[in-house]
Amino acid sequence: MSLFGGIEAGGTKFVCAVGTGPEDLRAEVRFPTTTPEECISQAIAFFREQAQREPLAALGIASFGPVDPNPKSPTFGYVTTTPKPHWAHTDFVGPISQALGVPIGFDTDVNGAALGEYRWGAAQGLDTFVYLTIGTGLGGGAMVNGKLLHGLMHPEMGHMPIPHNWDADPYAGFCPYHGDCWEGLSAGPALEGRWGVRAYNIPPEHPAWELEAHYLALGLVNIICTLSPQRIIMGGGVMDQQHLFPLIHNNVYSMLNGYIQSRQLLENMDSYIVPPGLGNQAGVLGAIALAEAALQP
Amino acid sequence: MSLFGGIEAGGTKFVCAVGTGPEDLRAEVRFPTTTPEECISQAIAFFREQAQREPLAALGIASFGPVDPNPKSPTFGYVTTTPKPHWAHTDFVGPISQALGVPIGFDTDVNGAALGEYRWGAAQGLDTFVYLTIGTGLGGGAMVNGKLLHGLMHPEMGHMPIPHNWDADPYAGFCPYHGDCWEGLSAGPALEGRWGVRAYNIPPEHPAWELEAHYLALGLVNIICTLSPQRIIMGGGVMDQQHLFPLIHNNVYSMLNGYIQSRQLLENMDSYIVPPGLGNQAGVLGAIALAEAALQP
Numbered sequence: 001m002s003l004f005g006g007i008e009a010g011g012t013k014f015v016c017a018v019g020t021g022p023e024d025l026r027a028e029v030r031f032p033t034t035t036p037e038e039c040i041s042q043a044i045a046f047f048r049e050q051a052q053r054e055p056l057a058a059l060g061i062a063s064f065g066p067v068d069p070n071p072k073s074p075t076f077g078y079v080t081t082t083p084k085p086h087w088a089h090t091d092f093v094g095p096i097s098q099a100l101g102v103p104i105g106f107d108t109d110v111n112g113a114a115l116g117e118y119r120w121g122a123a124q125g126l127d128t129f130v131y132l133t134i135g136t137g138l139g140g141g142a143m144v145n146g147k148l149l150h151g152l153m154h155p156e157m158g159h160m161p162i163p164h165n166w167d168a169d170p171y172a173g174f175c176p177y178h179g180d181c182w183e184g185l186s187a188g189p190a191l192e193g194r195w196g197v198r199a200y201n202i203p204p205e206h207p208a209w210e211l212e213a214h215y216l217a218l219g220l221v222n223i224i225c226t227l228s229p230q231r232i233i234m235g236g237g238v239m240d241q242q243h244l245f246p247l248i249h250n251n252v253y254s255m256l257n258g259y260i261q262s263r264q265l266l267e268n269m270d271s272y273i274v275p276p277g278l279g280n281q282a283g284v285l286g287a288i289a290l291a292e293a294a295l296q297p
Numbered sequence: 298m299s300l301f302g303g304i305e306a307g308g309t310k311f312v313c314a315v316g317t318g319p320e321d322l323r324a325e326v327r328f329p330t331t332t333p334e335e336c337i338s339q340a341i342a343f344f345r346e347q348a349q350r351e352p353l354a355a356l357g358i359a360s361f362g363p364v365d366p367n368p369k370s371p372t373f374g375y376v377t378t379t380p381k382p383h384w385a386h387t388d389f390v391g392p393i394s395q396a397l398g399v400p401i402g403f404d405t406d407v408n409g410a411a412l413g414e415y416r417w418g419a420a421q422g423l424d425t426f427v428y429l430t431i432g433t434g435l436g437g438g439a440m441v442n443g444k445l446l447h448g449l450m451h452p453e454m455g456h457m458p459i460p461h462n463w464d465a466d467p468y469a470g471f472c473p474y475h476g477d478c479w480e481g482l483s484a485g486p487a488l489e490g491r492w493g494v495r496a497y498n499i500p501p502e503h504p505a506w507e508l509e510a511h512y513l514a515l516g517l518v519n520i521i522c523t524l525s526p527q528r529i530i531m532g533g534g535v536m537d538q539q540h541l542f543p544l545i546h547n548n549v550y551s552m553l554n555g556y557i558q559s560r561q562l563l564e565n566m567d568s569y570i571v572p573p574g575l576g577n578q579a580g581v582l583g584a585i586a587l588a589e590a591a592l593q594p
Contacts, residue, residue, distance in 0.1 A: 080558055128447070144441040149524070151524060152562075161460055222457045225452060228452045229448050
């Protein structure tokens with residue numbers, strides 16, 4: 001069985017690992033996301049050391065974005081216009097490819113996680129589904145007709161406009177581009193900005209969670225109406241609050257109001273909107289899955 | 298070259314035609330959408346007569362919905378839960394298949410139109426795009442990764458929640474399920490309900506159109522963030538008001554606010570959101586394209 005390397009490149013930390021799948025993650029290193037030079041060197045050093053024990057067949061990189069995942073583009077493998085300091089217009093794949101000399105799969109963190117869930121997690125056997133992460137930001141990846149969705153570039157689901165309930169919620173949203181878009185109203189910083197408390201310190205019975213579920217459900221209904229996914233997987237730090245799931249199920253159900261006559265939506269909402277099957281490993285296993293896919297025609 | 302039949306089954310009229318493509322539509326008949334029995338008999342009679350001259354290789358049906366387009370489902374080929382009188386839970390494909398004995402392609406009207414635009418119109422050469430119709434209702438079809446999007450069932454883009462500008466617009470929306478969803482605020486009946494005048498009687502300089510463009514743009518931005526289409530094609534009676542296009546372009550551009558760094562969105566909006574290449578024939582040619590596709594493996 002081929003051995004793969006994976007890089008989960010997040011906004012705050014890098015996770016590098018080698019393995020063949022969820023039952024076989026052999027080594028892992030984590031370090032903070034600083035400059036591209038530092039992070040890329042540390043990743044290369046880790047994989048070189050690992051490859052001395054057993055060669056890597058391919059490497060996957062699942063990165064924060066926006067990125068250029070189009071192999072035909074001159075800036076393929078770049079982090080493009082991120083507001084993150086030091087990282088705008090960074091060639092991510094190039095130096096790693098040169099140093100390691102193996103095929104590289106490259107995509108957004110959320111498309112990677114979607115592929116990992118398809119391969120080993122909560123999306124096995126499906127061909128059209130969505131993976132969302134709700135943490136310091138809100139991002140979504142998707143598989144449609146058995147392939148990851150890119151289209152024009154890649155989805156940017158966090159930036160959908162949703163109805164803002166100004167009467168109940170005077171918080172203006174934190175997105176520097178759109179203010180009160182989906183991310184601006186419902187990612188972690190919105191909870192903190194609105195209530196003055198970090199999300200994980202807000203008790204489950206606090207009204208914050210009903211409002212959070214309401215906003216999350218609005219975006220989910222948009223996704224259901226547009227992409228018609230067979231399942232929606234929701235991970236990320238905010239979703240570690242497991243009590244959010246039933247609130248979200250109720251909100252989505254009542255917003256759809258029976259219009260879409262699908263048994264999954266009418267009777268099985270709790271198996272339709274679910275946490276990641278791979279738990280906190282969804283990210284790094286997604287990167288391993290991207291490596292595996294890079295070997296396929 | 299094989300000869301195909303196509304049925305564009307709309308909420309108000311049926312269009313049946315035979316041909317091989319846009320340059321070769323040989324015969325066409327139109328009749329009002331009454332009961333399933335009447336409409337299906339009229340369609341069968343037309344195609345039987347046509348097939349006496351030259352046999353049909355396949356037939357395509359592009360239908361108002363919701364429909365069941367899943368060939369593995371026991372209710373494949375049905376119009377399912379439509380509020381339209383007489384048509385709920387109607388087997389549409391079954392009796393036509395029995396009468397004509399040819400392969401039948403069956404999908405939503407908007408997925409059909411998307412396939413027609415891909416085959417002969419404004420989406421040639423793309424693999425991920427959206428086709429919208431804005432008329433008495435608002436519906437969307439999509440191709441992703443070179444195949445029509447079905448997923449759970451099929452998209453229902455008209456029923457997305459969008460921000461309702463209550464200050465400028467006290468009109469409550471006309472959707473019987475969701476009130477002020479995208480369709481409820483921006484399809485033809487919303488224009489008439491809000492302004493008291495049929496859409497085609499509202500002059501181009503009337504403020505109705507700026508508000509209409511604003512609402513349409515909100516849904517378009519949702520679609521761009523979620524599906525990442527390479528192009529969006531907008532047809533239907535409301536979009537016959539060609540002066541809407543530049544208003545929509547401006548609204549989408551300002552709502553995105555430069556976040557998605559794609560040349561199509563930043564510089565070429567007027568070739569990104571476009572009218573159908575097949576004009577008013579997008580519907581019936583979509584049905585012909587579904588017939589053609591039914592012959593392919």
